[in-house]
Structure formats: C-alpha cells, structure tokens
Amino acid sequence: MDLNYSPEDEGFRERVRRWFAEHPPGALDTLEQKKAWQRKLYEAGFVGMGWPREYGGQDARPMEQAIVAEEMAAADVPGAINSLALGLIGPTLIVHGTDEQKRRYLQRMLTAEEIWCQLYSEPDSGSDLASLKTSAVREGDHWSINGQKVWASLGAYAAFGILLARTKPNVPKHQGISYFILDMRTQGVEVRPLKQITGSSEFAEVFFTNVKVPAENIIGQEGQGWELAQTTLGYERGGSVLARVTRHQANMRRLIEVARALRRDGQPALEDPLVRQKLGRMVVEVEVLRYTGFRILSKLEQGTRPGPESSVDKLYYSELDKRHQELVQDILGPFGQLEKGLPKELALNSSTMRGDDSTWAYNFLWSRAGTIYAGSSEIQKNIIGERVLKLPREPRADRATPSSTGG
Ligand SMILES: Cc1cc2nc3c(=O)[nH]c(=O)nc-3n(C[C@H](O)[C@H](O)[C@H](O)COP(=O)(O)OP(=O)(O)OC[C@H]3O[C@@H](n4cnc5c(N)ncnc54)[C@H](O)[C@@H]3O)c2cc1C
Secondary structure, three states: OOOOOOHHHHHHHHHHHHHHHHOOOOOOOOHHHHHHHHHHHHHOOOOOOOOOHHHOOOOOOHHHHHHHHHHHHHOOOOOOOOHHHHHHHHHHHHHHOOHHHHHHHHHHHHOOOOOEEEEOOEOOEOOEHHHOOOEEEEEOOEEEEEEEEOOOOOOOOOOEEEEEEEOOOOOOHHHHEEEEEEEOOOOOEEEEEEOOOOOOOOEEEEEEEEEEEEHHHEEOOOOOHHHHHHHHHHHHHHOOHHHHHHHHHHHHHHHHHHHHHOEEOOEEHHHOHHHHHHHHHHHHHHHHHHHHHHHHHHHHHOOOOOOOOHHHHHHHHHHHHHHHHHHHHHHHHHHHHOOOOOOHHHOOOOOOOOOHHHOHHHHHHHHOHHHOOOOOHHHHHHHHHHHHOOOOOOOOOOOOOOOEOOO
C-alpha cells in the first residue's frame, strides 16, 4: 500500500481544486438545477470518470476518481444527481447490456438527461431480496409486470428504473429472477413519494398493474437477474471511500470550532475533559476510516475488485457516521435539533449554508439510513462472518439467506 500521491496526482488535484473554486454550483433547489450541475460536472470530465471512453467516460484511474471525490467533499459541493445510474446501473449495462441498450441509455445517464431509480426492495423483501414477488409474465413481444416496490430512491424523478421481477415461480428463488429496464412513464406504473423523517421525499413506492415491458428491455438472459443484481451491488459497495473521510474531517474541524463557541457551565464546551476525550476518539476513528480507504483504493489501483471484505468498510463507515452524529448531538444539546435559526457560530457550515441538507439535524437523521441501505449492519456482519472469516453457517433450516439486499 502506497500512502503517497505521485507528482502527477498532485498536479491533477491542483487543477481539480481550481475548477471547483472557479465554478461554485449556485442554487440547487430544483431538479432542473441539479441536472444542470451534473451536466456541468460531466463537461468538466468529473462524471462517469471510470467508465470506458467509448461510452462517454474517461477510463480514469481509481486514484483520479478518488481525488475528484475528495476535492468535491473539500469544496463542500454536492455530487451528481443521477447517482444510482452512475454508480450501479450504468456499470451493469456496460458489462451485461446489448450494444443497442448501451447506445440508447448510457450517454443520457452521464448528462443527467434521464434520471434512473433502482426497483429492488419490496414490502416483504429487503434483506432477503431473493424472496421478491413482483412478477413478469411473457406475453408475445412483451413482459407483463404486476406487483409493488418500495424505497426507490429518486423514484419520483426517474425516467427509467432497473427492475427485478420473478419470471419463473417454480424454481429455487435465486434462479427465477430477471432484470429489466422499465420506462417509468409506461401505463400502469404508479409512483407514490414517501415522506421521510428528514422532511424530504427522496423515496417512492412504485406499483405495477399489467405494465407492458418490451421483450428487448431485459438485461442479460431470463433467470440471470440475481447474478446481475450482485454485480450492481458490488459497484455500490466500492463507494467513494476517501470522499467520506474528507467530509468527516471537515465536519470534525467544524465541530471543534462549534465546541469552542458553545458555552457550557460558564465555559467553552471544548474545555470539558469529557467532550475533549470524545472528540479525540472520533478524530482517531476517522483516521482509521482513512487508512481503510487507502487499503481499498490501492487494491482498486492494482486492478483487484474488492470482494466480501468491502463489507468491513461498509459496516465501519456507516456505524461510524451514526456515532459521529450522536456525538454532535451530545455536544450541541438542543441546538443540534434546530433546522433553522441556529446562531451562525454554531451552524454546521457558516459560509455555504445550502438549506436543510447542510444542518446538523439533517445529518443526524440521515445517518440512521446508512446502516440500512446497501445491506444492513446485521447483514454485513453475516457476510463478514461467513465469507471473510469463514465461520460455520448457523444450521437452521428456516434462516433467511443474508446473501444480498436492495439499494
Ligand atoms: C436511504 C435508503 C435508500 C434506499 N434506496 C433503495 C433503492 O433505491 N431501491 C431499493 O430497491 N431499495 C432501497 N432501499 C431499501 C433497502 O435496500 C432496504 O431497506 C434494506 O435492504 C433492508 O431491508 P428492509 O428495510 O426490508 O428490512 P428487513 O430486511 O426487514 O430487516 C429488518 C431488520 O432485520 C435484520 N435482519 C434481516 N435479515 C437478517 C438476517 N438474515 N440476519 C440478521 N439480521 C437480519 C435487518 O438487519 C434489520 O435490522 C433503501 C433504503 C434506505 C434506508
């Protein structure tokens, strides 16, 4: 593992940093503004960087991608809106799609012309995703879809979704699933946004009643859906490890300033030995995250795809985020719950307040999600136990298969 950046990488970082300094995103309240920001990022070469050039990417090295992600975090600018398309759906199409599918969809993912969502989870199938019930029945030149999905991030804005549906009911559950491209504007698709604890509606429930999906919209072969879903999840687990570290570091620096400004029992909270101890511990934990990130990054640089051991990273960073946000609340007390009207010296980001998603309160509430999506903490522990540590599996016939999960 090499912990140094090469002179080329340092030069690249300098150029990226300058670009972000010269191109502030401005208001990003509406969907159109968010799409326009992604397009700008794309034109600068910062979107789909790892994708092959023939599909609009840059063939960039993992290190270059990490540098851009880090600089975005350092500049405190939001990433691309079409996150699922860029991180999971596009890469799956690149590997498994037909030439026709690649030509039709990939470029418009990069430019945010078409937003995508992931239609995996169902009300009774989350961790045990392979038990999903939404059905797809072949009728001539199309498939007829019936059923319900839930927790579809970006579902309310999406033009397309990737859909897992059961095409064969009478075979072992993992073998009867296929993978489709769904045009969300098709008749029979009903999208109902779900309001979250944070106040925003990033999720949607999606209902299908006799929805006709053209036969050519299947990705891979019939019955190959589970295998493809594993590829997709694999990309998601890779993650922008170092960007997370940069955001945590920035938050820690700010939290220390806030603890200095905040008065407790007549003195700055930072003078409290317990507060100092907890802050110190958190700084160390973020450093651990940084070195774990380097380990993953150097594996990627050597061309090795992270395997089940990336569950260690997922478990650690999502649990760390919860501990981090709990510490914030611990230090700020009632101030931590204010979404509006927080004195400037106590706000998360005094210079570039962008609305609710840059408050301590929002971050606290959002941190609860990290240990659920892309495989809950319990599922990550099962994976670590069984596939990393090779511990014996629990010999119970009725146990759920913790092999994968939705988004
Ligand atoms: C922010 C966010 C975004 C999401 N985006 C999407 C999306 O875009 N598309 C999509 O399809 N889904 C999405 N999801 C859904 C997500 O994939 C599921 O919530 C997740 O897979 C867990 O499933 P569940 O909610 O049904 O919980 P369940 O599977 O019912 O789990 C309930 C509890 O039981 C535990 N548990 C379950 N099985 C086991 C086991 N075998 N061993 C030990 N413990 C177990 C779990 O850890 C959890 O604590 C999103 C979720 C969140 C929070």
